[in-house]
Structures are given as structure tokens and as C-alpha cells.
Amino acid sequence: MRFSSAVIIVSSLLLGGCATSSSPEPKGDSVVNVIKQECGNSEIIIKDIKGRKKPDGFMQVQVIGESNSNTYQRLEYRIVWFDKQGFTIDSILSKWRVVPAYAHQPFSINAVSPSTKAKTFRLYIRNEKEIICDKQDDGLE
């Protein structure tokens, strides 16, 4: 399937090492809500993005969305992971992946970082027609 437009978005979660914030580094299993407001379009809504640092050092991200569409939509998402210096961590886990959004059904995305070096991430979600969501948040609360 060919995607005529892309990008979306979403977030950058900082679990420590943020030079612009004095917030303490969350310990393992601390959950950080990345977005507080819904984003999306009339058919696809991203309701919640949260992340945590697991006790073994890997980051875990969960995205909850809902489809208001009358038809099935084939969404794709990609998560780019960054180390504490802001450099991308090259990994097969950063390739585009498919997530199905069935008509009037919720959907979720679950991902883990490719390495324990991951400190932040950026999430992109796209469908074949348009940008679904364009929002960025530092994540720390």
C-alpha cells in the first residue's frame, strides 16, 4: 500500500537526562504521560501516550487510540529512539510497522526500546490520506 502523505507525530518522552528540566529522573517503572490532550483527526484519535522505564533499563511505550471511521484503516507507526545525548539509536525496531484500526474500535500500540541507552523517543503515526496528529510534548510532568 502506498502512503501519499505521512508524518504525524507525536512525542518526545524524557525519562531523565533533560537539560532543560529540573525534574527528578523517574525511577524504574515510573509512568510518564506524554500527552495530556487528545490529538488526531475526525476519524482517528490518539487519546493517550505513556512511557516508562522498566527495571531492566528498557523503555516501554503505550499508545491508545480510537477509530471513529466507518471503515478499516491501515495505520503505520514508527518510533525513533534517542540516547541521552539526543543521538538516534539505529535499530530495526525503528522501522515503520502496521497497526490495524478497525471501524469504531479502540486500538493500541505497544513498543519497547531497542536498547537500554534509550532516554527519549519520537512517535510518528500515519495513514494513507493525511496527517493524523501533530503534537509534541516534553513528557515530564
Add this chain to the structure above:
Amino acid sequence: MGLDYRDFQAAAQEMIQSMIASGAVSKPGGGKYVLAVSSVVNDTMQHIDTDQLVKKMRVGLLRSGKVVVTTAVSANGAEDKMAMQTRKELRGNEEFKQSTVAKKGNMIAPDLSLSGKIIQRNIKIDRSTQQVEYYFQMTLTDINTGLAIWEDEQVIGKRGSNKSVAW
């Protein structure tokens, strides 16, 4: 209707993520596991180089920082045969400074073994259409205990004309 690199990539992505998320590759107390790659059986009707899948998984696991892969042990003997052969041939060879030759007892035995199987199922949808399902099944075994500490299966389905189905 056959498998292409995207299918191997998708399967490897899911497998690596599943393995990391399960915590199976996180060694209690820290450190890295040593992984040996066992066999991945191709039980399909196509010629598949299973290394396409295994290599992607190996790279992903290595980059996780939790696993190192041994090339000295595999289902078919040493994967890097020259490395093994060189050790033996150079040991005692007067042409080589023996202090620079790999010593006995230095190789690290694997903790884990990765094995798997790819299965194909053909399903007739109607008179002109068939669906081919490929099942990627992988298992991570703790060599010390013989217990499977992680297993997963990914299914990739493809639909097309009867004429294009490879039996």
C-alpha cells in the same frame, strides 16, 4: 505470494520486541547472555534462506546490549569455522609467537539457544483465490535448564490468485 524482505523485517521486529518486553534477555544482576543460534527449520514449500530472519534478530539482540552471540557454537558446528580452525592450527606452530595465539579454555559457552521453524499453510478462499499463511515460530531455550524461557509466533498472511500460489 512468497515472502520478501518486508516480511522477514516485520517478523524480526515483532520477535525482538516480544523477547525484550518479556525480560527473557535481561540477565538477573546485570551482564550479558551468550546466545547460540540453533537451527531454524524451513517447513514451507519455498526455498527460504532462514538466515534472513535470524540475522536480523541477531543484530537486534546484539544492539539491545543484553546479548552477545557466539559464532563458535551452532547447530552445524562452529559458524565461523576459520576462527576455530585457526586456533587449533596456530597453537604449537613455531612460526607464530605463542603468546599471541588464543589459549585453551578461553572460549565462552552459550547460556541461551535460539531455534525456530517457519511453516506454510495454504487455504482456499474461493475458486480463484487462495490465502497463504506463514507461521514464524521461535523459541529461546536456557541451555542450563533446558527450559524454554521465551516463545512466540508471528503469522504473515498473503492472499492472491490460485495461479500464483507456490505449492
